Amino acid sequence: MNKSLEIIKRGVIALIIPTVLYLLLYIAAPSAIGWGSLGELLRQSIAAAILSWGMVFGLKIGIWNFSVGANVMFAAIIGGNISLRLGVGLLPTIIIIAMTGTVVGLISGSLFIILRIPSVILTIGMMIILESATAVAFGGGGVTMLNDILTLSLFPNDVIVGIILYIIAFALMYRISLGYNIRAVGSNIAAAKLNGIGIDKTRILCLTVTGFFCGCYAFMAIAKGGVITPRVNMDSLTLTFDALIGGFIAIALERQINLIMGVFIGSFSIQLIKSCIIAFNMPSVFQQAIIAIFLLIIMALTTKSPFMDTLRQRMKQLISRKQIRSN
């Protein structure tokens, strides 16, 4: 009974953020509220969550991967064009694109271990290389797929894909040894090493898993628009930062809820913020800034620091003084 109550309590705490945002949206745009629009917002969150699921594996062990956006483009353009040239159906196309992203992740992981350079530098280099490759490959025209793949963006296909990938992500993080190793390395790398966990192997697998989810996001991105064009000059960072934010929110909520669900809650919260920005007629150019501020607030509230501890103590004192006065 106590355990169930504890789980419910944690779930409620985890859902406070999206609930508050949903109420804000209700104030700004009552017409936007309803089961239909809630369903739409949840569906919009799926694609962003896919990329963030990949990101969170790396974030958990301290790997900052700035190449996820470029990996998405690479997987979409290279994988997509290969499948077009082979003339294969939907399922092989999905597999080819996902595998392309996975291979890129594997290469990134291998380079990380071989070169021993910080992940930030390595992944920025990978980003530039991948962007350049997409600008040259197949005449630099990107990929246009106006075929069966577009059905993946329709309901309920997108939801089914989201559920399948959620299960895969959850299994990888919590049901197989990889997930245990990732969490062990993320908690205490020295202790993990002493316990015989292969740090290098874990890192390689981590980046490979990130690449897999980049590939999955790639075919969902193609399904949405049918066209993916190359981007250079680090334009793919926009995608990367969105994924990073989802991952950070998940880590901030980790004490309340598992990382994988935390990512989805984070993605859903970001979609609500974007809708609020539109509903309040705020300039959309500030979208990234507002989301970043939101993230900082969440992380500040959930991170232990002397300042926050003092603030929490003072809040508690204030509340208890008010209770005494009212009694």
Added chain:
Amino acid sequence: MKKKFLATLTATAMLVSMLAGCSSGASETETPTQITEKTEQQTVGENAGAAVEENTDIEVSGEAKKLDVGVVIWSVDDGGLGFSVKKQLEHVGEILNVNFIFKGGSVDAESQIKDVENLIAAGVDGILLCPMVDTTIDKFTSMCDAAGVKLSLMFRSVMDEDVRNIVLASESFVGDVCEAEEDAGADLVDALVEAGAQNLALMYCEPGNSVTDRRQAGINARIEELGINVVSTYTMPAGTLSAGFTEGANSILTTYPECDGFLLSFGSDGGIDAVIQLVLSKNLLGKVHVASFDTVQDTKTAFENEILVAETCGSQADALFAFMMLYNELQGTPLSDKPIELLSNYVYVKNTEQAAKYDEYWSYENYQLYSEEEIKNMAKVYNSDLTLEKFKEIVAAYGYEDVLNRLGL
């Protein structure tokens, strides 16, 4: 000792190559071009159809010079306008013996400045440029002035008054060609209203780009004039991935379910396709319409599903006209001794029939917008009867019917 010698040799080689790269960029002249009389031409006004008084009587003799021309554009691999510009210029280059060096991918001022520096270092005779930021155009002209390289702008005019004064006074500036963006913006609003849209969502580019600023100004003016309701104005940075368009449009439709029209001030690189696919996936056919600048990849499908009501396209001719002004200047037979500013026409595609014809005749697969003879007629070195007035007539005539008529269709 040996290492020092090698280091000195290498440094000297680098120094010499740098000096060679800093040459004026003058091309080799195969045969001299003789100008028998000095021209007196007035600066052309903004309207492409305006009359210009000329006292020109040029006799041109000799063969055309082989030229190297740099082209700085947002992309040549976008599968859309940038790609069409490249194909068109390559066709022109074969006819006029011009070697083009394309610099694509730069969408900010700093990157374009580097591109221009590199082209000047490569020794080009002239540069055809589509500037991304209006206020840096004077920087480009000063760089070209210093290098003795001529500059022509495509798809842009100089909006900022201070910058414009500096640019027009520049020795290197040949002129610019730009579409009538404000009018086109108003036309797109009309197309959406005609389709029944009353609650519009505007998907705009961030301010600072003179083209989209003018488009947006034209759209806003027409909306105000007609009293149309705007549910949301969503601003995106230039270079937004297509997923950004999907996200933005999706957020708008979720927040404002009454939204029945999207107007995009820029939609290249998959942006329009993303919005159209979103409307399709949400099964809003006939309920939500889209009008956009730039071209969708699959125009036929977009029109058949009655989503797209109008798109502006065909502006690749702008690049041709801007280049021909530059070409005449570089051949020593300028169309005017002062900068030329011209407005060119968009082609509007509003239905499946026009879309099919546009896809066929503007794709550069089997047809060219201008034949070899027509291109040479735009060059004084081949057509001594060419005047600025006649050139402006060619520019003013360009459009959907013009191209089909000249192709004999």
